Amino acid sequence: MSTLTHLAATSPDQGRAHNPNAQGAPIKLRVEGLGKRYGNIDALHALDLDVRSGELLTLLGASGSGKTTLLQIISGLVAPSSGRIVIDGRDQTHAPAHQRDIGVVFQNYALFPHLTVSQNVGFALDMRGVSRAESRRRINEALAMVGLEAMHQRFPRELSGGQQQRVALARCFIYKPSLILMDEPLSALDRKLRETMQMEIKRLHRETGSTIIFVTHDQDEALALSDRICMMHNGRIEQIDTPQAMYERPSTVAVARFIGISNVLEGTVMQGDQLATADATVALPKGHGCQPGTPGALVIRPEHLNVVAADHGALRGTVVEAVYAGVETRIVVRLASGNLIVVRRLSGQAPLGIGSVVGLEWPAHPPHFLSV
Amino acid sequence: MAELAMQTAKAKPARKPQVTWSALWLVVPGVLFLVAFLLYPSFQLLLVSLKDPRTGAWTLTAFSKVFAGGVYTRTLSSTFIVALQTTLWCIFAGYPLAYWLARLSPRRQRMAALFVLLPFWTSALVKNFAWLVFLGRNGVINDLLGAMGFTPAELLFQRATVVFAMVHTMLPLAVMVMLPTMNQIERQLAQAADTLGASAAQQFWRVYLPLSMPGVAAAGLLVFISALGFFITPTLLGGARDTMLSQLIIVQINQLQNWQMGAAIAVMLVLAALVTCFIYDRTFGLSTLSGGSSDRLQHNGLMRRAGLGIGCAMGNLCDALARGYSRLSGARNAGWMLAAYAWLIIAVLIVPILAFIPMAFTGSDFLSFPPPSLSFKWFGQYLQSPLWVGSTLRSFGIGVATASITLLLATLAAFGLARSRSRLGGLAFLLFMTPMIVPPIVISVSLFYLFAQMSLVATNLGIIIGHTVIALPMAFVVLLATFKHYDWRLDQAAATLGAAPWRVFIKVTLPLIKGGMFAGLVTAFLQSFEELTVAMFIGGGVKTTLPKQMWDDILLQVTPTLAAASVVVVVIVCALFFLMEYFRPAEHQVSAS
Numbered sequence: 001m002s003t004l005t006h007l008a009a010t011s012p013d014q015g016r017a018h019n020p021n022a023q024g025a026p027i028k029l030r031v032e033g034l035g036k037r038y039g040n041i042d043a044l045h046a047l048d049l050d051v052r053s054g055e056l057l058t059l060l061g062a063s064g065s066g067k068t069t070l071l072q073i074i075s076g077l078v079a080p081s082s083g084r085i086v087i088d089g090r091d092q093t094h095a096p097a098h099q100r101d102i103g104v105v106f107q108n109y110a111l112f113p114h115l116t117v118s119q120n121v122g123f124a125l126d127m128r129g130v131s132r133a134e135s136r137r138r139i140n141e142a143l144a145m146v147g148l149e150a151m152h153q154r155f156p157r158e159l160s161g162g163q164q165q166r167v168a169l170a171r172c173f174i175y176k177p178s179l180i181l182m183d184e185p186l187s188a189l190d191r192k193l194r195e196t197m198q199m200e201i202k203r204l205h206r207e208t209g210s211t212i213i214f215v216t217h218d219q220d221e222a223l224a225l226s227d228r229i230c231m232m233h234n235g236r237i238e239q240i241d242t243p244q245a246m247y248e249r250p251s252t253v254a255v256a257r258f259i260g261i262s263n264v265l266e267g268t269v270m271q272g273d274q275l276a277t278a279d280a281t282v283a284l285p286k287g288h289g290c291q292p293g294t295p296g297a298l299v300i301r302p303e304h305l306n307v308v309a310a311d312h313g314a315l316r317g318t319v320v321e322a323v324y325a326g327v328e329t330r331i332v333v334r335l336a337s338g339n340l341i342v343v344r345r346l347s348g349q350a351p352l353g354i355g356s357v358v359g360l361e362w363p364a365h366p367p368h369f370l371s372v
Numbered sequence: 373m374a375e376l377a378m379q380t381a382k383a384k385p386a387r388k389p390q391v392t393w394s395a396l397w398l399v400v401p402g403v404l405f406l407v408a409f410l411l412y413p414s415f416q417l418l419l420v421s422l423k424d425p426r427t428g429a430w431t432l433t434a435f436s437k438v439f440a441g442g443v444y445t446r447t448l449s450s451t452f453i454v455a456l457q458t459t460l461w462c463i464f465a466g467y468p469l470a471y472w473l474a475r476l477s478p479r480r481q482r483m484a485a486l487f488v489l490l491p492f493w494t495s496a497l498v499k500n501f502a503w504l505v506f507l508g509r510n511g512v513i514n515d516l517l518g519a520m521g522f523t524p525a526e527l528l529f530q531r532a533t534v535v536f537a538m539v540h541t542m543l544p545l546a547v548m549v550m551l552p553t554m555n556q557i558e559r560q561l562a563q564a565a566d567t568l569g570a571s572a573a574q575q576f577w578r579v580y581l582p583l584s585m586p587g588v589a590a591a592g593l594l595v596f597i598s599a600l601g602f603f604i605t606p607t608l609l610g611g612a613r614d615t616m617l618s619q620l621i622i623v624q625i626n627q628l629q630n631w632q633m634g635a636a637i638a639v640m641l642v643l644a645a646l647v648t649c650f651i652y653d654r655t656f657g658l659s660t661l662s663g664g665s666s667d668r669l670q671h672n673g674l675m676r677r678a679g680l681g682i683g684c685a686m687g688n689l690c691d692a693l694a695r696g697y698s699r700l701s702g703a704r705n706a707g708w709m710l711a712a713y714a715w716l717i718i719a720v721l722i723v724p725i726l727a728f729i730p731m732a733f734t735g736s737d738f739l740s741f742p743p744p745s746l747s748f749k750w751f752g753q754y755l756q757s758p759l760w761v762g763s764t765l766r767s768f769g770i771g772v773a774t775a776s777i778t779l780l781l782a783t784l785a786a787f788g789l790a791r792s793r794s795r796l797g798g799l800a801f802l803l804f805m806t807p808m809i810v811p812p813i814v815i816s817v818s819l820f821y822l823f824a825q826m827s828l829v830a831t832n833l834g835i836i837i838g839h840t841v842i843a844l845p846m847a848f849v850v851l852l853a854t855f856k857h858y859d860w861r862l863d864q865a866a867a868t869l870g871a872a873p874w875r876v877f878i879k880v881t882l883p884l885i886k887g888g889m890f891a892g893l894v895t896a897f898l899q900s901f902e903e904l905t906v907a908m909f910i911g912g913g914v915k916t917t918l919p920k921q922m923w924d925d926i927l928l929q930v931t932p933t934l935a936a937a938s939v940v941v942v943v944i945v946c947a948l949f950f951l952m953e954y955f956r957p958a959e960h961q962v963s964a965s
C-alpha cells in the first residue's frame with residue numbers, strides 16, 4: 001500500500017522517477033486484434049494493447065482469464081489465431097521465439113538442471129556467440145546484480161526457491177532483451193520472500209530501464225509493482241490504467257470486485273441523482289451523466305464507510321462477522337436484501353457485537369458510480 | 373505394518389534416527405532365496421572353474437585356454453563385438469522412436485507404446501524363428517529381391533544378420549528404458565531455451581539430449597548385458613564365425629560334459645557384465661537405473677564437460693545444416709519425417725510376429741510366407757501331439773507357480789524397501805537386481821550344478837526355482853515403483869477417519885496398488901512362459917516346456933506345427949499383455965500426490 005500513498009501525493013506520471021516521460025516514450029510492443037481459439041473456446045478475443053518503452057505493465061486477472069496465452073503469443077511460443085504482434089516497429093507475428101529478442105521468466109523458473117548456475121545464466125550469450133572472456137565478465141556482473149556470486153558453480157537443485165528465482169532473473173536480464181515477460185514468477189514463493197523479490201524486480205527494472213510485462217493474479221502485487229495495470233477477464237481487457245486510477249475509478253464491476261475488497265450496490269438511476277437499490281435509495285455523485293431508468297452501480301471502498309447508529313446513515317443492516325486484522329477490524333454487515341457490505345474500522349474503536357443492527361454512511365468520500 | 377515400524381522406531385532410544393528395521397525384515401525371504409539359488413550356485417561355479425576335475429587341485433588352465441588364442445579367444449572377441457554393435461544400433465535406431473513417443477500427448481503415447489510393448493513381450497525365440505523363415509533361401513525377402521530382378525542372396529549365417537536380428541529382438545527394451553527419462557524432461561525447458569535464442573537444433577543438442585542421456589546409458593547397459601549372454605540368434609541365424617560365448621557353454625556342458633571349461637566361460641561372461649556395470653556406476657551411478665537423477669554424472673567433471681562440449685559442437689553444426697536445408701528446400705517442418713521413421717520401425721518390429729498367423733494356417737507341408745493355401749491341419753497336428761500339448765500345459769503350470777512365488781517374494785521385498793530408509797536397503801536392492809546382470813545361461817548352468825547334488829534336475833520344482841530367480845528383478849522393479857509412488861499419507865488419513873488397519877489395507881491400499889501387483893504377476897508369468905535356458909539344462913530332456921519343445925523342433929526340422937505353436941505363444945502373450953494394460957493404474961491415480 002505504500003506505493004499507493006506515494007502515488008497519491010504526485011501525479012501518476014511523476015510517480016515513476018526512473019522513467020519520467022513514459023507517456024512520450026516510443027511504443028515497444030503493439031498488439032493488434034490478437035485472438036486465440038483453442039477448439040471452440042476463445043482464450044483471447046481480439047485484444048489491442050500498447051506497451052511503451054521502459055514501462056512495467058502487469059497483466060492482472062483471475063486464473064483462466066488468458067494471461068498466459070497472451071504472454072506466450074507475445075513470446076512466440078504459441079501462434080495466434082488472428083491479429084498482429086509488432087515489437088519495436090517490426091511485425092513479429094510469425095517470427096520464432098529465438099529470433100524475437102525477448103526474455104521470459106517462467107513460473108517454475110525452467111532452469112536447465114544439467115547446467116550450473118553460471119552456465120544457465122550464460123546460455124543466451126552462448127547462443128549469441130559472445131566471446132568467452134566477455135561472457136565471463138557479464139555472467140559475473142549478472143550474478144552480482146542478484147547477489148549470487150558465491151553460487152556460480154552450483155546446480156539449480158542445490159539452490160533454494162528464492163535463489164532459483166534470482167538465477168532465472170539473472171539469466172533473463174543478462175542479454176538485455178528488448179522486452180521481458182514474466183509469468184507469475186513469484187507465485188511459488190512464500191509471502192515474505194515474494195515481497196523481497198518484488199523489491200528486487202522493481203530495482204532491476206529501474207537500474208536496467210527494461211520494458212517488462214508481468215503476469216499476476218494477485219492484486220496487491222499488481223498495485224505494488226506496476227506503472228500500469230492491464231486487467232483481464234475472460235479473454236478480454238477490462239481496463240488499462242495506473243494502479244491509483246484503477247483502484248479509485250474502476251471502469252467495470254468486475255474490476256471493482258477484483259481490485260481490493262469493494263462493496264457494490266446495484267440498482268436503477270432515478271430522477272434527481274438517486275439510485276434505487278433493493279435496500280434503500282441512495283444519492284449519486286453529481287454529473288454521472290445517466291438517464292433516469294437505466295441500471296447503474298455504486299462502488300464504495302470499505303475504508304470510506306462509517307458505522308453509525310441504526311436509524312442514521314444511508315444503509316441499515318446486521319453485523320454478521322468481525323475479523324480482527326491488527327491495525328484494523330473488518331466488519332461484515334448484511335443488508336436486508338442479503339447483500340454483504342464490508343467496513344474497515346480502526347481496531348481501537350468500541351467493539352460491535354455480532355447481531356447488532358447498525359447504520360452505514362460515507363461522509364467524506366463520494367462513491368464511484370458505474371453505469372452497468 | 374507401517375505403524376508397527378513407526379512405534380518401534382520411537383520406542384528405541386534413537387541411536388540413528390529414522391532407521392525402521394522392522395519393515396526391512398520383509399526383504400529377508402527374497403534375500404535368502406537369492407543367496408541360496410543365485411549367489412551360492414554362482415560361487416560353486418566359480419570354484420568348479422578353478423579346480424582340476426581329476427586331481428581337485430587349484431588351477432587356472434581353463435582361463436588360460438580362454439585367452440590362449442584359438443577358438444575361445446575368437447569367440448570372446450566376437451561376442452563383445454556383436455554385443456557392442458547391437459547396443460549401438462539399438463540406441464541409434466531406438467532413440468528417435470523413443471523421442472517421437474515422448475512428444476506425443478499422454479493418451480496417444482500410451483496407444484503408440486503398445487506397438488513397442490507387444491514385441492517387447494514376445495519371446496526372442498519366436499522373433500528369431502520368424503527371421504529364420506523370412507531370410508532363408510526361399511524366404512519372402514529373397515522372393516522380393518528376385519521379383520525386383522536381383523539374384524537370391526545368402527542372407528542367413530552372416531554377421532550382419534545376427535546383429536540385425538539381435539537389434540530387432542532388443543530394440544523394444546532400449547526404447548522402453550529410454551522413454552521414462554524423456555517423459556520426465558519438462559517441455560518448458562525447451563521453451564526457455566527457445567526464448568533465450570536457441571534454434572530447434574540447439575534446443576535438442578544442448579538441452580534435450582544431455583537430459584535424456586541417463587536413459588540412453590541405462591538402455592545401453594541393459595542391452596549390452598543381455599546381448600553378451602545371447603545364444604538363440606547366433607545359433608539360428610549365425611554362421612560358424614558368429615559363435616558367441618553362451619553357445620560354447622552349451623557345447624561344453626551339454627555335449628562334452630567339460631564342466632571346468634563351461635564354468636570358466638560362464639565366469640568370463642559374468643565378469644564382463646560386472647565390469648560393464650562398474651563402469652556404468654562410475655559414470656552415471658546405478659541409481660539412475662530406477663529413475664533417480666544422475667548425481668554421479670553431474671559431479672564427474674570431465675565426462676560432463678566432454679558431453680556438454682560435444683552437445684555444443686553438434687548443436688552449432690546441426691543449426692548450420694538446418695539453416696542450409698531450409699534455405700534449399702524452403703521446408704520448415706520436418707516433423708513428418710520423424711513420424712514416418714517411427715512407424716517404419718514399429719512395422720519392422722510387429723510384422724514378423726503377426727506373419728506367423730497366416731503361416732500357421734498354410735495348407736502346404738513347408739513353412740512359407742505367404743502361404744500357398746489355407747488349412748487347419750497344422751493346428752490339428754499341434755493339438756493331437758501329446759508332446760506339444762504336454763509341454764504347453766507344463767509351461768502354463770510352471771508359469772503360474774513361478775508368478776505366484778515371484779509375486780510373493782517381490783511384494784514383500786518391495787514393500788520393505790519402500791518403507792525403510794536403512795542403508796542396508798541399498799544392498800538388498802542390488803541383490804534383487806543381480807539376476808538381471810547375470811546372464812540367464814549362467815543362472816541355468818549354476819543351478820544345474822546345484823540341483824544335480826539335490827536331485828532337483830528333471831523336476832518341475834527345479835524349473836520353477838530357476839524361473840523365479842530370472843523373473844524376480846522385473847517384478848521387483850514394477851512393485852517397487854508402485855510402492856514408491858504410493859502416497860502413504862492416504863493410509864494415515866484413512867486411519868484418522870476411523871478405519872482399522874485391515875480395513876485401511878482392503879479399502880485404500882489394495883485398490884491403489886492392485887494395478888502394480890497385477891503387472892508384477894503377469895510380468896513374472898510371461899518371463900517364465902517364454903524362458904528357454906532353464907528348461908534346457910534343468911529339464912533334463914524330460915520336463916519339456918513349450919519354448920524348449922519349440923527350440924528342439926527348430927533345430928531338428930522346421931515344420932508348420934512350429935508356426936502353430938508360435939501363434940499359441942503370441943495369442944497368450946497378447947491376451948495377458950492387454951489384460952495388464954487394462955488393469956494398469958491410470959496416470960492420475962499414480963501421480964496424484
Ligand SMILES: Nc1ncnc2c1ncn2[C@@H]1O[C@H](COP(=O)(O)OP(=O)(O)O)[C@@H](O)[C@H]1O
Pocket residue numbers: 038041042043061062063064065066067068069070
Ligand atoms: N493448450 C491449450 N489448449 C486448450 N485450452 C487452453 C490451452 N491453453 C489455455 N487454454 C484455455 O485458455 C484459457 C486461458 O488460459 P490461460 O491463458 O492459461 O489463463 P491464465 O494464465 O490467465 O490462467 C483457459 O480457459 C484455458 O483453459
Ligand SMILES: [Mg+2]
Pocket residue numbers: 067068069
Ligand atoms: Mg497462467
